[in-house]
Amino acid sequence: MSEAELQQKATTADSAAKPTVSIERELTQAQANLIEINGLNKWYGQFHVLRDIDLNVRKGEKIVICGPSGSGKSTLIRCINCLEEHQQGSIVVDGTRLTNDLKNIETIRREVGMVFQQFNLFPHLTILENCTLAPIWVRKQSRKDAEKLAMEYLERVRIPDQALKYPGQLSGGQQQRVAIARSLCMNPEVMLFDEPTSALDPEMIKEVLDVMIELAQEGMTMICVTHEMGFARTVADRVIFMDEGQIIEQAPPEEFFNNPRSERTQKFLGQVLNH
Amino acid sequence: MSDPEGASINNTSSGPVNRLLNSILLLWRDASIRPLIMQAVVVLLVVAMGAWVINNTMNNLETRGISTGFDFLSQEAGFGILQSLVEYDESHSYGRTFTVGILNTLLVSVLGIFFATVLGFLMGVARLSPNWLLARLSSVFIETFRNIPLLLQIFFWYFAVLAALPHPRQSYALGDALFLNLRGFFFPKPVMEQGLSAVFISCLVAVGLALFLRYKHRKQRVETGKGISGAPYLMAALIVGIPAITWWLSGATMTFDMPELKGFNFRGGLSIIPELGALLLALTIYTAAFIAEVVRAGIESVQKGQKEAAASLGLKPGKTLSLVVIPQAMKVIVPPLTNQYLNLAKNSSLATAIGYPDLVNVFAGTTLNQTGQAVEVIAMTMAVYLTISLSVSLLMNIYNKRVALIER
Numbered sequence: 001m002s003e004a005e006l007q008q009k010a011t012t013a014d015s016a017a018k019p020t021v022s023i024e025r026e027l028t029q030a031q032a033n034l035i036e037i038n039g040l041n042k043w044y045g046q047f048h049v050l051r052d053i054d055l056n057v058r059k060g061e062k063i064v065i066c067g068p069s070g071s072g073k074s075t076l077i078r079c080i081n082c083l084e085e086h087q088q089g090s091i092v093v094d095g096t097r098l099t100n101d102l103k104n105i106e107t108i109r110r111e112v113g114m115v116f117q118q119f120n121l122f123p124h125l126t127i128l129e130n131c132t133l134a135p136i137w138v139r140k141q142s143r144k145d146a147e148k149l150a151m152e153y154l155e156r157v158r159i160p161d162q163a164l165k166y167p168g169q170l171s172g173g174q175q176q177r178v179a180i181a182r183s184l185c186m187n188p189e190v191m192l193f194d195e196p197t198s199a200l201d202p203e204m205i206k207e208v209l210d211v212m213i214e215l216a217q218e219g220m221t222m223i224c225v226t227h228e229m230g231f232a233r234t235v236a237d238r239v240i241f242m243d244e245g246q247i248i249e250q251a252p253p254e255e256f257f258n259n260p261r262s263e264r265t266q267k268f269l270g271q272v273l274n275h
Numbered sequence: 276m277s278d279p280e281g282a283s284i285n286n287t288s289s290g291p292v293n294r295l296l297n298s299i300l301l302l303w304r305d306a307s308i309r310p311l312i313m314q315a316v317v318v319l320l321v322v323a324m325g326a327w328v329i330n331n332t333m334n335n336l337e338t339r340g341i342s343t344g345f346d347f348l349s350q351e352a353g354f355g356i357l358q359s360l361v362e363y364d365e366s367h368s369y370g371r372t373f374t375v376g377i378l379n380t381l382l383v384s385v386l387g388i389f390f391a392t393v394l395g396f397l398m399g400v401a402r403l404s405p406n407w408l409l410a411r412l413s414s415v416f417i418e419t420f421r422n423i424p425l426l427l428q429i430f431f432w433y434f435a436v437l438a439a440l441p442h443p444r445q446s447y448a449l450g451d452a453l454f455l456n457l458r459g460f461f462f463p464k465p466v467m468e469q470g471l472s473a474v475f476i477s478c479l480v481a482v483g484l485a486l487f488l489r490y491k492h493r494k495q496r497v498e499t500g501k502g503i504s505g506a507p508y509l510m511a512a513l514i515v516g517i518p519a520i521t522w523w524l525s526g527a528t529m530t531f532d533m534p535e536l537k538g539f540n541f542r543g544g545l546s547i548i549p550e551l552g553a554l555l556l557a558l559t560i561y562t563a564a565f566i567a568e569v570v571r572a573g574i575e576s577v578q579k580g581q582k583e584a585a586a587s588l589g590l591k592p593g594k595t596l597s598l599v600v601i602p603q604a605m606k607v608i609v610p611p612l613t614n615q616y617l618n619l620a621k622n623s624s625l626a627t628a629i630g631y632p633d634l635v636n637v638f639a640g641t642t643l644n645q646t647g648q649a650v651e652v653i654a655m656t657m658a659v660y661l662t663i664s665l666s667v668s669l670l671m672n673i674y675n676k677r678v679a680l681i682e683r
Contacts, residue, residue, distance in 0.1 A: 083583050110589040120584035124602045124678075133598060134588035142499040179584075186588060 034059045034190055034221050035080065040089035042075065042245075049075050050086065051245040057190070062222045064232040064253075067242035068268060073225040076242070077192045080223070081112040094189050110138060113183030117195040119175040121167035127154070127178050128163040131185045139186065146185070153181040157211050173204030177211055184215075191215070193224040229272060233257065241265045332650060347646045348373070354641055356632045358548050372642050376634035377659055383551060383633065384620040384663070387558040391619060392612075394559060395566025400596070402571050413567065421564040426625055428561055433553035433629045440549075443540050454534055454541060460552065463531035464545040474522045481517035485510040550631035554623070562619045569611045573604035605678040613671035617664050624660075634659055 033056040040053040049072045057063060065073045078084040080091060082098055082105045091098040093108045122130050131150035135141045141149075154160045157177035159170075167175055176196055183191060193212065197205045209231050216222055216235040226232070232239050232253055239256040241249045241264075249256070249265045257273075260266045302308050336343055348370035355365055360378040363371055401413035420428065438457065441447065446456035454461040488503070488510055496502035503509070534544030577600050585595040626633035627640060634656055643652040 081587050083586060106589060106591065109587060112587070114584075114587035116580060116584060118578075118580050120578075120580040122581065122584070122599055122603075134590060136497060137594055137598065138589040140501075142501075143497050144499070182588070 032059070033057060034061075034094055035223075036090075036092040037080075038090050040076075040079065040086055040091065042072075042079065042084065042086045042088075049245050050079070053089070053245075053247060055240070055247065057221060057223065059189075060219050060221055061237045062216050062220075062235050063224070063238050063240060064236040065223065065225045065240045065242060066227060066229075066232065066268075066272075067248075071242045072245040073242050074194050077114075077194060077223055077225055080192060081109050081114055083114075110186060111189040112192060113186060113188035113190070114192045115176070115179050115183055115194065115196045117198050119167070119172070119179045119199070121175055121179055121182070123167050126164050126166055127159070127170070130167065130178060131182045134182075135185050150181070150185050153184045154178070156184075156214070157181045158207075171204060172200045173207045176200065176204075176208045180208075180211055180215070190221040190223065193222065193226065195225050195227070197226065197228060227272065229257070241268065243268070336650070341647060343648075343650065345651055347648050347651070350646070352642065352645075354645070356637055357630070358551065358632055369642050369646060372637050373634075373655065376632065376637035379632050379637070380620075380623055380626075380634040380659075381663070383554055383558065383623050383626065383631070386555055387562065387619050387623065388616050390555070390559040391562035391566055391615070394563035395615075396570050398563060398567035399570025399574065402567060403574055417564045417567050419564075420560050421568070423561075425557060425561050425622055426628060429554060429557040429625055429629055432556045433549065436556075437549045437553050443536060446536075446541075452531075452533060456541075457549070458540050458546075459549050460547045461534035461541045461544050462546070463533050464543070466530045466532050473525050474518055477521035478518045481514050484517070485513045488513065548631075550626070550629050553629055554626050554631045558619055558622060561622075562615055565615050565618075566612060569608055569615065570604070572611075573608035574600055576607045577603045602678070606675070609671060609675045609678060613668060613675075616667050616671070620663050620667065621660060 035055070035057040037053055037055040040050055040055075041048070042050040053076060055076075065076065067073050075084055079086045080093065080098075094111050096104050096107050096111075098104060098108055121127075122133065125133065128147060128150055131153065132143065132146040135146040135149065136143060139146075151160055151163065154163055157180055159174055159177055159181075162170060162174060162178075167178070170178065180191075180196075196212070197208050200208065205228070209228060212222075212224070212231065213235055222235075224231070224236075236253045238250055239253050240247055241256070241260075241262075243264050249260065249262050251261075256265075257269065260269055303312070333343075349368050351365075352367055352369050352372050353365050354372075356363055356372065356375055358379060359375045360382060361371075361374060363375050398413045398416060401409045402417065404410050404413075440455060440457045443454075443456045443458055446454040446461075448454050452463050488506060492502045492506040532543045534541040534546070581599055581603065582595055585599045586592075590598065623633055624635040627636040630636065639652055639656040643649060646652070
């Protein structure tokens with residue numbers, strides 16, 4: 001199957017819930033950038049967290065961002081769906097520019113799914129209700145449709161049997177898979193992962209990574225902040241190394257891991273991989 | 276005995292006394308028996324104290340020649356009461372004053388709890404608002420009214436604010452119907468004529484139907500994604516239409532008993548006496564300030580990640596608050612909220628200070644003074660507050676069970 005075919009297959013799931021998009025537009029989008037970040041700067045008071053970030057993400061591309069803690073990786077992806085405000089530069093997601101216009105922020109958040117380090121499931125709702133909340137109240141789907149979709153995604157992350165339990169009754173790995181399913185229920189164009197495996201026990205990391213790898217193989221556009229270098233090698237189209245709020249280096253995984261150009265990247269990889 | 280080593284401690288001299296002491300010591304050291312002994316001792320002490328108090332009281336009453344019993348309840352009271360929800364005048368019995376007092380206490384408590392909850396929630400949410408002005412205003416409100424004694428606030432509203440209102444002759448008036456003055460707030464009282472009760476019932480039916488429609492609309496909205504089209508207009512039409520048609524059909528004429536200035540005061544109509552107004556304002560505002568803090572604490576107890584997760588799914592701030600944050604905050608809010616409700620009900624007894632005829636004022640005040648039946652009157656009054664408080668607690672506990680999270 002060619003890459004274009006893969007992407008089309010991934011978008012057919014979307015078109016069921018959205019007004020039909022002409023094939024022409026889909027094709028141009030496949031080549032165009034889904035996310036365009038230009039000259040992004042952000043400060044926390046005096047502290048300069050993000051310095052002149054330029055980053056374009058094509059539709060279907062998988063990007064892994066790594067770097068030492070405090071380098072601004074999480075802040076960068078949290079800027080994309082406006083969980084953090086930026087002070088300078090522009091972010092355009094799927095043709096919508098992120099401005100102070102609340103309408104634009106809403107549009108972007110509908111198209112951008114996010115998975116958090118701490119899962120952030122809603123503890124007062126069942127797993128199924130967690131997955132149907134946004135489709136019902138944001139997408140205005142009927143409960144029946146929303147539940148059907150939710151069960152499909154819960155099956156894909158392999159926990160349909162837990163649907164009627166509450167988050168507190170599930171293990172960390174199961175909770176994180178529910179969080180992924182919950183995001184997917186909104187049929188996002190792109191998924192952001194903010195250290196999705198960092199809060200998990202070692203034996204649960206694999207079950208979450210497996211789900212993420214499957215998702216990548218189905219053609220989802222993904223930006224992952226993670227320290228799982230094995231995952232980066234298998235899945236990423238591009239690995240980005242950040243330090244002190246800057247993008248130091250970006251390259252395909254092969255090149256990134258075998259011939260890192262900058263000294264800082266070499267040092268970082270030396271610390272991460274020598275275990 | 277499963278403690279052979281302990282048993283041997285006092286075995287050096289083996290007289291019968293020593294053996295007895297030894298077995299008592301063993302009982303005292305037994306993990307399952309010692310708590311039982313302690314509890315038995317506590318029960319004995321409490322019973323003894325109760326018996327002593329009762330005995331003492333009975334002796335005192337006897338030496339002073341005061342008859343005990345509840346016969347006084349059927350005697351004629353002979354004093355007037357400022358406000359009564361049931362029919363009452365001087366010729367009614369002391370038992371009737373008890374009922375009047377309870378109803379007046381319940382009136383101010385229920386109204387106070389309702390308004391304090393609404394105001395408290397608004398203020399609590401406002402204090403966390405990103406809107407700088409709103410947050411500051413609610414902070415000032417909370418910090419002011421939380422930190423001034425309630426009795427002083429009651430005096431403030433009664434003597435400073437409401438006493439500044441004009442005399443009846445110079446009332447603030449809205450048309451010929453609404454009057455606000457020193458003696459209270461007066462408004463027309465609808466008079467029930469023949470056909471009018473049908474109109475009244477049809478009003479209730481209309482509201483019932485409208486609420487049912489709203490329920491169906493919301494349910495259909497969740498089930499199918501689309502609500503009943505034009506539901507709000509349909510509801511408005513129901514509420515206005517049904518009573519209007521019934522009125523027209525029945526040909527009833529609506530008459531009001533209008534308040535009218537006669538001599539120095541208004542006669543007719545309905546009125547809210549200033550004592551009730553001042554007490555209600557003070558209780559509502561004072562308790563709302565505390566409830567606001569309770570609500571704020573509850574909302575802040577919900578992790579930041581919950582809001583972020585809701586936002587990243589595209590939920591708007593209002594929906595995030597009502598669907599994600601408040602349901603979780605409730606389990607933190609409810610127990611201290613119960614305390615505030617109980618405080619409000621009990622604080623309503625400060626009514627005595629400005630002469631609002633609540634239970635304490637009417638029954639534990641005037642009735643007690645006139646009859647001298649201190650033990651009975653105080654006991655009955657205490658029993659009423661206890662019943663009110665325990666009922667509130669019970670209801671809130673049931674609600675708390677419903678909002679509790681299922682952890683495992």
